[in-house]
Amino acid sequence: MKKIFLIVLFTTSLSCACLSQTDIDAIMMEKNAFCVGPMFGYSSWKNYWEGTLKRENLNLGTVSTKVFSVMGNYGINNKLNVLFGLPYVVTKASAGQLNGQEGVQDLSLWIKWKAYSKKVTSGRLSLFAIGGYGFPASDYTGDFLPMSIGLESKNLSLRGMADYQRGPWFGTVSGTYVIRSNIELDRDAYYTTEMHYSNEVDMPDAASFNIRAGYRDKGLIAEAVFDHWNTLGGFDITRNNMPFPSNEMDMSRIGFNFKYDMPFHPPLSLTGNVMTTIAGRNVGQATGFNAGIFYVIDFTKKKKTDSDDSKK
Amino acid sequence: MIQKNKQMKKLFIPIIFFAVLINSCSKDIVENNLEFPALQPASTDINAGIWKPILLTGPTEFPVAVPIAVTTPDYIAQINEIKTWQADLSKDEKAIVKYWSAGAVLRWNEIMRELVAKHNLPPYQNPDGTYPAPNANNPLAYPQFPFANPPYASRAYAYLAAAQYDALVAAWHYKKLYNRAAPYVTDPTVNALIPKSDLPSYPSEDAVVAGVASEMMKLLFPGDQDFIQQKIEEHKKARLISGANVRSDLDAGEALGKAVAQKFVTRARGDRAGTAGGSLAIQSQMEQDCIARGETPWISQEVPKRPGMLMLFGRVRTWLFDSLTMVTTIRPPAPPSTSSQKFKEELDEVHSYSTSITPETRAIAHYWADGISTQTPPGHWNQIAAEDFVAQNFSEVRWARNMALLNMAMMDAAIVCWDAKYFYFNPRPSQMDNRVKTVTGLPNFPSYPSGHSTFSGAAATILAHIIPSKATKYTDMATEASLSRMYASIHYRSDCEKGLESGNKIGEHAKTRARTDGAE
Known part of the structure; x- marks a missing residue:
């Protein structure tokens, strides 16, 4: 179980800021436990927002993104986890002549710290701080949207998160600020709202907000998710132009996630989610799903002397 | 908005040091053209008044009045205007x-x-x-x-x-x-x-x-x-x-x-560019003419089908040679027949590029793509020329002369190329083989010859004449620009090679003018 990753593309890999045991939920791995597994995701869009104008493009048809990824989460201790995610992304347009692109996208790493946990009334309140860093793990280009597999910036994300659970019911809210590095194009001039004679593009930072709530108990998590991504700056796609990495890409998405531990062998679990875009700007109106299989390996030596109590 | 962002960033100061580590601190971008030094011509070219003009009958066709003497009160007032400004210059004024x-x-x-x-x-x-x-007449209305x-x-x-x-x-x-x-x-x-x-x-x-x-x-x-x-x-x-x-x-x-x-x-x-858009009837006639020659005609692959771009641009008035010279000595020969073995081989070659894209070929295709929302290939060559001219310390009149030679050559290249494109009406690789997918946008006009190649041949030839020490560099760039269209899977090898050849010929006409305009 674990999963993560966030990387919001023009259309592409809608991350799933959604599955469980990720950088954006309140689940922690216990000390010395390592959860790892493959995931597959698919999303597509036919309509997109050119600035605020919703349109289709008959020369692209439906643009789809497949994501094959590996994700993992290791418990340094019960309050500190490290996570990683590495996706391989494949894009394709159903119409027109443009070649799709594919390749290893960004390697993302997170440190997740459960800073505070206390009984409040009849439930438990936990506070988390999460720091993440992602960077391109291959020589892909962000300068060919919507077929690019990523935006190419290095991203430093800082997230604060609060979780409250009462019985099997819970709610989690988080806010994230993403500092994005400049990117370098394969050309030395480009036009945004003015001409630039440089191969470097200033990528605006971004902020996101995520809220999730539902059922969480031994063996089963089922939750509804709302996620909003807001680019802090950038510009709109002009009429009938192509998208550009430093566009002001905003989107609101809703989805549903589950995680199910196999009763016959609890270290093995299945995760899945569906997600759709309900509002956006300079992004595709994508709908998609993810599915994954995860396995928990416990590296703890079999001595029961563990004084860390680990109730989660 | 930018200021707001900056404030938000301050909230994260404790972590910024971390960001600096990875983000290499400044997001400021160095714009190459803003780094150019002040022009300090190596020569004033004081005798440029006798250089051969392009359209003027002579330098005095439009008279310039005798200036007022520097001792007159009017002139002194004008001097004082400068002094008043200079007494209190703002940062913005210094910047301009x-x-x-x-x-x-x-x-x-x-x-x-x-x-x-x-x-x-x-x-x-x-x-x-x-x-x-x-x-x-209504430029602000869409489109x-x-x-x-x-x-x-x-x-x-x-x-x-x-x-x-x-x-x-x-x-x-x-x-x-x-x-x-x-x-x-x-x-x-x-x-x-x-x-x-x-x-x-x-x-x-x-x-x-x-x-x-x-x-x-x-x-x-x-x-x-x-x-x-x-x-x-x-x-x-x-x-x-x-x-x-x-x-x-x-x-x-x-x-x-x-x-x-x-x-x-x-x-x-009066140069006929105003009617270069043509019409569907004209396009249909071109298509019929192509079929009558036994060839497969180009068709638009856009949805909905878009009329070919500026189908009559080949009739626009040229600068460096007349239309007879264009048709008889510069227009490239017919491309391989669409039913020939050579055509099939070239099509297969494009398909192989389409399926073997590497980061290098993709980067070359993108570097030279100069597609929508860019300065176009002629603009790219202007950028290349301008960056090199800056180092040459030309006088303004020599700057203009060299830019005129370059750009007359490239406009003539557009005319020659568009003439041939619509004369031969040759289909794109992706039209003939739907397995061919492109690395950049597919241009909406016939394939042969390659516009990028024609522009680049013309530009490299005249630039090599203007700055001989960079001749090899320009030739290499033109070759790469030409090949980039095969890497992008939108042109056959013949398009690129013949485009370069006719571009080179156009560049030679520009050189002929350069040798006789009095500036060398």
């Missing part, structure tokens, strides 16, 4: 002095490239599947005028540069004739915020260039007059407050530039 000091021809070439990039967007279709055409595609752009660059050249030849004639020195010479207490020069300052070469731009841009970019006029005012102000020109230098120069430009505007109105 620095910006414009890099060179007038250079900056207006850049402004033109910016406008081309802004307007290089194909119109969106109507609900009934037809396409609207931009209207020069805005112009659609600055490569042929349009080549023409815009050429007219601007050619008119600036003729106007500067005339200006140089009068500079030498009247020999009125710059303000910082006539009154040593005027500061020179730009490099000093022995070149007489009346009429102002900067104002000549701005005056030409003012008139040519009304024709070429009629919807951007607010932006253009603001640049013109800024340019003139920069020259005044820098101590380079008094107001009468500027007024005389601007008037001369505008007058000369009118001659080029008249040529442009």
Whole structure:
């Protein structure tokens, strides 16, 4: 179980800021436990927002993104986890002549710290701080949207998160600020709202907000998710132009996630989610799903002397 | 918005050191063109008044009045105007002095490239599947005028540069004739915020260039007059407050530039570009002619089908040779028949590029793509030339002459190439083999010959003549630009090779002019 990753593309890999045991939920791995597994995701869009104008493009048809990824989460201790995610992304347009692109996208790493946990009334309140860093793990280009597999910036994300659970019911809210590095194009001039004679593009930072709530108990998590991504700056796609990495890409998405531990062998679990875009700007109106299989390996030596109590 | 972002960032100061580590601190971008030094010509080219103009009958066709003497109260008042400005210059004013000091021809070439990039967007279709055409008389209505595609752009660059050249030849004639020195010479207490020069300052070469731009841009970019006029005012102000020109230098120069430009505007109105859009009936006839020759005709692969771009641009009036020369000696020979074995081999080659894209071939394809929302291939070659010219310390008149040679060659390249494209009406690889997918946008016009190759051959040939020490570099760049279209899977090898060849021939015509215009 674990999963993560966030990387919001023009259309592409809608991350799933959604599955469980990720950088954006309140689940922690216990000390010395390592959860790892493959995931597959698919999303597509036919309509997109050119600035605020919703349109289709008959020369692209439906643009789809497949994501094959590996994700993992290791418990340094019960309050500190490290996570990683590495996706391989494949894009394709159903119409027109443009070649799709594919390749290893960004390697993302997170440190997740459960800073505070206390009984409040009849439930438990936990506070988390999460720091993440992602960077391109291959020589892909962000300068060919919507077929690019990523935006190419290095991203430093800082997230604060609060979780409250009462019985099997819970709610989690988080806010994230993403500092994005400049990117370098394969050309030395480009036009945004003015001409630039440089191969470097200033990528605006971004902020996101995520809220999730539902059922969480031994063996089963089922939750509804709302996620909003807001680019802090950038510009709109002009009429009938192509998208550009430093566009002001905003989107609101809703989805549903589950995680199910196999009763016959609890270290093995299945995760899945569906997600759709309900509002956006300079992004595709994508709908998609993810599915994954995860396995928990416990590296703890079999001595029961563990004084860390680990109730989660 | 930017300020707001900055405030937000401050909230994260404890972690910023971390960000610095990975983000390499500053997000400030170094814009290459803002690093150019102030122009300090190696030679004033004081005798450029005898260089051969392009359209003018001679340098005195548009007379420039005798300047007032430097001892008159009027002139002294103009000197005092400069001194008043210089007594209290703001940061912004110093910045515009620095910006414009890099060179007038250079900056207006850049402004033109910016406008081309802004307007290089194909119109969106109507609900009934037809396409609207931009209207020069209503430039702000959608689709805005112009659609600055490569042929349009080549023409815009050429007219601007050619008119600036003729106007500067005339200006140089009068500079030498009247020999009125710059303000910082006539009154040593005027500061020179730009490099000093022995070149007489009346009429102002900067104002000549701005005056030409003012008139040519009304024709070429009629919807951007607010932006253009603001640049013109800024340019003139920069020259005044820098101590380079008094107001009468500027007024005389601007008037001369505008007058000369009118001659080029008249040529442009009659050069047949206005009807180059053609019609579906004309396109259909071209298609039928192609079928009658036993060949597979090009068809638009856009949805809905878009009429071929500027199908009659091949009939536009050329600069460097006549239409008979074009058809008999420059138009490339027929491409391989679409039913020939050679055609099949070339198609297979394109397909193999389509399926073996590497980061290197993709980067080359993207570097030279110069597609929508860019300055176009002719603009790219202007950028290449401008960056090299900066290091050559040309005088303004030589800058204009070299830019005119380059851009007349590239406009002629557009004409030659478009003539051949619609004459042969050859299909794109992706039309003949639907497995072929492209690495960049598929241009909406026939394949043979490659426009990029034709532009690049012409540009590299004349640039190699202008800066012989970089000849190999230009040839290599042209070859790479040409090959990039095969890497992008939008052209066959014959398109690229024959395009380069005809481009080279066009460049030779530009060299012929260069050898005889009096500047060498």
